[in-house]
Every structure is written in C-alpha cells, then in structure tokens.
Amino acid sequence: MGAATHSIVAIVWRIEPVSVETILIFVLAAVAVVVLVRWVAERTSLPAAALLPIVGIVYAVLPGPNISLDPKIILTFVIPPLLYSAALDSSLLAIRRNLRIVVSLSVVLVLITALVIGIGFQWFVAGATLAAGIAVGAAIAPPDPVAALGVGRKVGLPPRLLTIIQGEGLLNDATALTILSVAVAAAVGDGFSWGSAIGKFALAAAGGVLVGVVVAYVVRLLRKLRDDPLTANAISLVTPFGAYLAAEELHVSGVLAVVVAGLIIGHYAPLTGSGASRLQTTAVWRLVDFLLEGFVFLLIGQQLPRVVRGLEDYELSTILAAVSISVGVALLLRPVWLILTQFLPRSLHTRLISDDTDTDEQRVVAQRHRIGLPGREVVALSWAGTRGVISLAAIFALPLTTDSGAPFPDRDLLLFCTFVVVLVTLVGQGLTFAPLVRALGLRANRSDQAMLRNEARSASVEAALERLSEVAAEGDPEEVRAIEATRGQLKARLARYQGRIDLLRESDSEDVPVSPGYEAGLRVRRAAIDAQREELLRWRDAGRLPDEGLRVLQRELDHEERLLPDRPR
Known part of the structure; x- marks a missing residue:
C-alpha cells in the first residue's frame, strides 16, 4: 500500500481557537448532544445515527468556532476501535456460513461501485479523470452498517440479515481503502495500471489477514499469562491500535488486520479469561461504541461549510453531473447487484457442509444457508447501504497536490459528492429503514430463538448435573454435601427451563409467549x-x-x- 496509504491515514481535528478550555467545552457539549439525541431516538424510534448529522449541520451553519475533519484521528484512533468492537460482537461461524454473499457485497460490489463511478466521472464530468473518479467511488462504496444494524435490531430483523450487514461492514472498509490508495497513487503519479492495482490489492489483503491472525495469537497468549479484569481490559483496548499500526508499518491493510484479530479473539473469548473479565470488557466496549459513534456522526454534519466552500470554481452543470452519478450509483447499483446475484447458478449459493455437520439438527441449520435471499430480504439489504464517517475520512485524506505540484484533480468536487452521498444515505435511508422493514413484514421468529436458547440452557444444566455425579463418585464427604445443595439448585433451574420449552412448543405465535408464573417469578426476585x-x-x-x-x-x-x-x- 506504500506512501499512498500513509497519505490516506491522516485525520486530525482542528478546533479554532485552539485552547484547553475550548476543547473541553466542545467535548462536554458533544457528549450532552449525543446523550440528548440518544434519548430522543429511544422515544421516537428514529436512529440516532441519522439524527446526529442533522444536529451537526444545524450547529455548522450557526456562527462560532467549528470542528473540521482532517485525516489522522478518524482512521488511526476512531475506526480501529469501532471495527474491533463490532468484530468482537460478531459471529465468525455465522459470517462463514454466509461468506459468499458477504464477500460479494464487501469485496466485489465495492470494486464494481468504484469502477462504475470512475467511468461515469470520466465520461460525463467535464475534466474528470478515471483515477479521480475511482478515488471518489472507493470512498463512497463501503456502507457503514451502524444505522442499519441499530434499526434492524430494534425492529427484529432476522439474524441472517443482521449477520450479512455486519459482515459486510467489517470487510468492505479494507477493500475500499485499498482501492483508494491505488487510485490516489495513479492520480498523483504516472497513471493507472490494472496489473499493479491487482497486485497491490492482493498483497494488502493477504498481509492484513496474516497480521490480524498473529495479533490475535499474541493477545490470547498474553491473556493466558495474566487475566485479571483490569489487565484484560487494558489489553483489549490497545489491541485494535496495535493491529492497525503493525499492519500499516508493513504497508498492508490495517483495517483488515483489526477485523481479523477481532473476529478470532471474539470467537475464542468464551474459552479464555474469567467471567468478570468478560463482563467488564463488554461494558467498556459498549461505552466506547456509544461515545465514538456519537462523536463521528455529529462530526459528519459539521463538515458542510468546509465542503461547500470548495465549489466556487465549478459550473453548476458539472456539480449536478458529478452528484447525480455518485448518488445514483450508490443507491441503484446495490439493489441491481443483489438481484443479479440471485440468478447465479444454485451451486454458487450453496455452502459445503463440513464433515463435522453430522447431526440432523446441524444439517437443518446448514440447509437454511444453502439458498439465495428471498425477495423481501433483497429489498431490505438494498436499503441497508448507509454510508458513514469512513467515506468522509477517506475522501478528506486525498492529497492537496500531485507529484508534479499541481492541485489534485477535482478534489473539492470529490469532497462534495462524498458528503452528499453520506448525507442522503445516512439520513434518507436511515430514517426510512425501519418503516420499510415493517412494511416488508421481516421479523425474526422470536419464539424459535427463545426455544433454542432454553434448549441450550437445559443442555448446559444437564451437563452440570452429570459432572456433579462424576465428582460425587469420588466419595469426598464434604464435596458430597455441597453437591447435594448444588444439585437441588440446578434441578430447580432445569425445571424452569423445561417449563419455558413446553410453553414455547404449545404456542403457535412467532412472538415469545408470556407466562404469568414466569413473570411473577421475575417480579418477586427483583423485589x-x-x-x-x-x-x-x-x-x-x-x-x-x-x-x-x-x-x-x-x-x-x-x-x-x-x-x-x-x-x-
């Protein structure tokens, strides 16, 4: 990825006037706004990710100091922890089961989007070059799934769709930033070479995966050596930055390294560490997500004055052509691609069932992932392509000049196009995604999910009872008395879970049935x-x-x- 990548990795907040008091006021005000918008979002069912940019725009047009985005903090200090947290919360197995469509959206569609926008700029935007068009296309291509996931979880979107949206969001940033680095190198240097571009992309991706695997192994080793909650949290917080910086030093994809490390560490987290460490780490990352996501979405809206100022030298027809291509491709290419992929040969939709899929239940689960997406799910995924802060971070990182000292071609126009796409998708799609999902009738079968959880709980209790029987057979009198007490508690818990399973089996509804006895038990325990x-x-x-x-x-x-x-x- 070379020097071009390092030019991409350059985001700094500049606050005028720069003083400790001013920075503190901005931080306090931003936290207050994020908390207030979150409160409004919870009571209106509107996504905070769509409301915060609107608040940022309102603030940006008011007189007074403003915050401008200028490339190193977002890609170095904000994107890695957000991606790492999302990877920890993802399912490596679920992503693997849906790997074909995840790769289709996060790699192939990103490549096609960047190329189509690049060709569109070259043909229809006066004076635009292919490299500049591909650069803005790469910035626009990767959706930010935060808004879609927030809405999807709230309205009960089926787990498979949530997995696809989440998996796409984890992997597409690496694809987009790699394409962008190649396009920038072409724009500021000697031109575009397909052979060089493909080679750099493959090297960056493979190197990022390898660094992520190594970092995950090192982190697991460190946590085995010492795993008290504070140490585990400290290691967890520095892991995304370590993975990102290590990969960038090797000139490979830092974003992909962070994602791979997070997926592997999250997958093996139940096998390592104490319960106290996991509880505390989860709480810390929830707070990090809340604050960082709030800040970045608020920051998006505040870029409006800076972006608009750069359009003075462009004809209105040029601006309209560039914006139309950017917005049109961003909105239309995704559903077209999703529809086209459903007509691929059936074998390309299937996932090979592994040798360990030997039980009937495992084969039923695997069979669910052998077919393509139904029409309603295609529509929902088509509207889940909200763009976010990484698009702005990437486009703001474009260099000011080429190697010859000339201004970077159409840089201000590219900034404006990206901002419009982010605003249209984040606000437009973000605010309408929930009504669309409800209109489509897409809901997870909560009853099936509750049944699966209670069956798993019952199985775990039965395993515990079996283990107690093995311990009791050893004949320690003190342990036998303790075992009897523990066995009574476990049997009472097992009876409660079995009662829930029987109630769920008798219910014909997809919603979880309410049990008066169960509800009464919860009220009594809380009292x-x-x-x-x-x-x-x-x-x-x-x-x-x-x-x-x-x-x-x-x-x-x-x-x-x-x-x-x-x-x-």
Whole structure:
C-alpha cells in the first residue's frame, strides 16, 4: 500500500481557537448532544445515527468556532476501535456460513461501485479523470452498517440479515481503502495500471489477514499469562491500535488486520479469561461504541461549510453531473447487484457442509444457508447501504497536490459528492429503514430463538448435573454435601427451563409467549433484590456498614440482577 496509504491515514481535528478550555467545552457539549439525541431516538424510534448529522449541520451553519475533519484521528484512533468492537460482537461461524454473499457485497460490489463511478466521472464530468473518479467511488462504496444494524435490531430483523450487514461492514472498509490508495497513487503519479492495482490489492489483503491472525495469537497468549479484569481490559483496548499500526508499518491493510484479530479473539473469548473479565470488557466496549459513534456522526454534519466552500470554481452543470452519478450509483447499483446475484447458478449459493455437520439438527441449520435471499430480504439489504464517517475520512485524506505540484484533480468536487452521498444515505435511508422493514413484514421468529436458547440452557444444566455425579463418585464427604445443595439448585433451574420449552412448543405465535408464573417469578426476585439494597443502605447510613463493604455487597446484588432477563426469553 506504500506512501499512498500513509497519505490516506491522516485525520486530525482542528478546533479554532485552539485552547484547553475550548476543547473541553466542545467535548462536554458533544457528549450532552449525543446523550440528548440518544434519548430522543429511544422515544421516537428514529436512529440516532441519522439524527446526529442533522444536529451537526444545524450547529455548522450557526456562527462560532467549528470542528473540521482532517485525516489522522478518524482512521488511526476512531475506526480501529469501532471495527474491533463490532468484530468482537460478531459471529465468525455465522459470517462463514454466509461468506459468499458477504464477500460479494464487501469485496466485489465495492470494486464494481468504484469502477462504475470512475467511468461515469470520466465520461460525463467535464475534466474528470478515471483515477479521480475511482478515488471518489472507493470512498463512497463501503456502507457503514451502524444505522442499519441499530434499526434492524430494534425492529427484529432476522439474524441472517443482521449477520450479512455486519459482515459486510467489517470487510468492505479494507477493500475500499485499498482501492483508494491505488487510485490516489495513479492520480498523483504516472497513471493507472490494472496489473499493479491487482497486485497491490492482493498483497494488502493477504498481509492484513496474516497480521490480524498473529495479533490475535499474541493477545490470547498474553491473556493466558495474566487475566485479571483490569489487565484484560487494558489489553483489549490497545489491541485494535496495535493491529492497525503493525499492519500499516508493513504497508498492508490495517483495517483488515483489526477485523481479523477481532473476529478470532471474539470467537475464542468464551474459552479464555474469567467471567468478570468478560463482563467488564463488554461494558467498556459498549461505552466506547456509544461515545465514538456519537462523536463521528455529529462530526459528519459539521463538515458542510468546509465542503461547500470548495465549489466556487465549478459550473453548476458539472456539480449536478458529478452528484447525480455518485448518488445514483450508490443507491441503484446495490439493489441491481443483489438481484443479479440471485440468478447465479444454485451451486454458487450453496455452502459445503463440513464433515463435522453430522447431526440432523446441524444439517437443518446448514440447509437454511444453502439458498439465495428471498425477495423481501433483497429489498431490505438494498436499503441497508448507509454510508458513514469512513467515506468522509477517506475522501478528506486525498492529497492537496500531485507529484508534479499541481492541485489534485477535482478534489473539492470529490469532497462534495462524498458528503452528499453520506448525507442522503445516512439520513434518507436511515430514517426510512425501519418503516420499510415493517412494511416488508421481516421479523425474526422470536419464539424459535427463545426455544433454542432454553434448549441450550437445559443442555448446559444437564451437563452440570452429570459432572456433579462424576465428582460425587469420588466419595469426598464434604464435596458430597455441597453437591447435594448444588444439585437441588440446578434441578430447580432445569425445571424452569423445561417449563419455558413446553410453553414455547404449545404456542403457535412467532412472538415469545408470556407466562404469568414466569413473570411473577421475575417480579418477586427483583423485589427481593430491591429490599436487600434498601437494607444495606440503611446499614450504611446508620454507620454500621462502611462504604467499602457496601460497594462489595452491592456489586454482588448487581450481578444477581444482571442475570435477570428484561423480558421473557
């Protein structure tokens, strides 16, 4: 990826006037706005990712200092942790089952989008070059799945569609940035070479995967050596930056390295580390996601004045042609591609069933992934192509001049086209995605999902009971007494899970049926925990229990409450 990649990796926030007080005011105001917009989004069912850019635009047109995006912090300090967190939360197995369509969208469609926009600019935009067109096409091509995933989870989109959207979002950034680096090198140098472009792309992708695997192995080794919650969190927080910087130093795809490392570490997380470490790490990454996503979507809207200022030297017809090509290809090529891929030979839609898929249940699950997408799912995926901050980060990273010292061709026009595409997709598609999904009637079968979870819970309890029988056979008297107490608790839990399974089997609805006894049990358990908390506070306030002791006991109750579901499942 070479020097061109390093020119892409250059994002810095510039705040005028630069002072500690001004920066602090901006940060506090941004946090307040993010929290407020999140509150509004929860009560209106509108995605925060679509509302925040609107708020940013409103602020940008008001008098006063503004924040401008200028390339190193986003790609170096914001994108890696967001991608890593998303990879940790993804399913490596689910992505593998849907790998063909994920690769189709995240690699092939990104390549085609960049090429079509590049040719469109060369043919229909006065003075535009193929390399410049491919550069803006590469920036526009990768959808940002945050808005679509947020809405999809809220409206109950089927798990397979969520996996495809998430998998696409994890992999397409690496494809787009690699294409962009090749296009930039062509635009500022001697021109475009297909052989060189393909070679650089293959090297960057293979190298990124290899670095990601190595980083994942090193992290797993470190966590085996020491895995207390604080150390585990520290390692987790620095992992995406380490993977990204290591890959960039080797001139391969840093984004792909971060994604691969996150997928592997997330897949093996249940086998390594303590429960306390996993709980704390999950909580930390949820906070990181909330703040970073809020900041970047707010930042998108604030780029409007800077982007518009660069259009003074362009004819209106040139601007309209460039914007029409960019927006038109971004909106239309995705559904066309999804429809075309459904007509491929059936064998290309199938996934080979592995040798370990030897049970009837495993074969049923595998069979579900052997066919293409139904029409409703194609429509939903077509409208899930919202663009985001990485598109702006990439296009803002275009160099100001070529190797000869001439201005980079049509740089301001490319910035404006990218901003319009981001705004149209993020706000337009983001605000209409939920109504579209509801109109299509796409909903996950919650009853089937609840059935699967309760069957898995029952199986885990039965395994525990079997293990207790093995331990009891060893004959330690102290352990036998403890085993009997534990066995009673496990049997009560197993009876509760079996009752849920029987209720789910009797229900004909796709929604999880409500059990009065189950609901009553949750209310009673919450009431008991509340009473315990109140008594502990009375002890603290009366001076009988120090605050340190209160925090220990309250943490125990918090973990107990954390185990209670918010709703029947």
